[in-house]
């Protein structure tokens with residue numbers, strides 16, 4: 232009986248240690264993930280600052296410029312798609328707010344939108 236209790240307690244202690252260890256590791260993993268996220272955010276920030284300088288006409292090393300040219304291409308594609316989009320807007324008869332069609336009520340004043348007010352906004 233005592234022996235069984237002893238084994239049981241030993242197992243429990245071992246399990247508790249395991250749990251403590253895993254909780255502690257979990258906190259460390261959380262901290263590692265926080266720091267990695269921080270590094271990623273700061274890396275993005277460095278990228279944005281670099282892009283701003285390039286937009287202002289500064290130059291950079293070729294590997295950076297090569298990526299920058301791809302960003303320019305992507306911007307042009309976005310602009311072309313934005314231009315090609317069939318954006319219809321509904322003009323609110325009460326406040327004049329332009330809302331993308333499909334909305335029943337004005338997002339600004341809540342007035343019911345008049346389908347007759349739909350105008351191609353281009």
Ligand SMILES: [Zn+2]
Pocket residue numbers: 323324325326327328337338339340341342
């Ligand atoms: Zn309105």
